[in-house]
Amino acid sequence: MASDTIDRLTSGSRLVDPGLREWEATDAPGFLIKPIFRDERTGDSSMLMRIEPGAFFPAHAHGQLEEILVLEGDFYDEEHSYAPGQYCQRAVGASHTAGSRGGCVVFVVYRN
Numbered sequence: 001m002a003s004d005t006i007d008r009l010t011s012g013s014r015l016v017d018p019g020l021r022e023w024e025a026t027d028a029p030g031f032l033i034k035p036i037f038r039d040e041r042t043g044d045s046s047m048l049m050r051i052e053p054g055a056f057f058p059a060h061a062h063g064q065l066e067e068i069l070v071l072e073g074d075f076y077d078e079e080h081s082y083a084p085g086q087y088c089q090r091a092v093g094a095s096h097t098a099g100s101r102g103g104c105v106v107f108v109v110y111r112n
Contacts, residue, residue: 018048030055031098033108044111051075051106056099064110066090073104 016036023032030052038045043064048071059078068075068088075082078097082088090096 023050028055028057031057042112044109046107046109049106049108051098051100051104053100053103057097059095059097061093061095062090062110063092064112065092066094067109067111069107071105071107073100074102075100075104075106 018034018036021034023034026033032050032052034048034050036046036048051073066089068082068090070082070084070086070088072084075088076099077088080088
């Protein structure tokens with residue numbers, strides 16, 4: 001992740017404008033991210049993720065709770081298809097796939 005990723009505040013508030021950041025490639029082809037927050041102590045993080053049309057990532061799992069809110073486009077996994085405004089939560093270690101037929105932007109949170 002970017003070295004300027006925002007860490008946890010101890011007081012006050014901070015404006016973060018993801019629109020000023022460039023999309024970053026990930027290890028998954030067609031999946032790009034804009035990191036918004038990362039707590040180096042806990043590993044908690046949030047990001048925007050863009051999934052290009054037709055991109056798909058096979059079964060995998062995460063060591064943290066995963067939350068996904070679809071902002072634009074269509075997102076799917078092996079169980080459901082999600083439209084803008086719909087939310088998905090995955091338990092720690094839950095195996096799942098991820099993809100988009102027409103492309104999408106989602107807000108993703110990982111936390112312990």
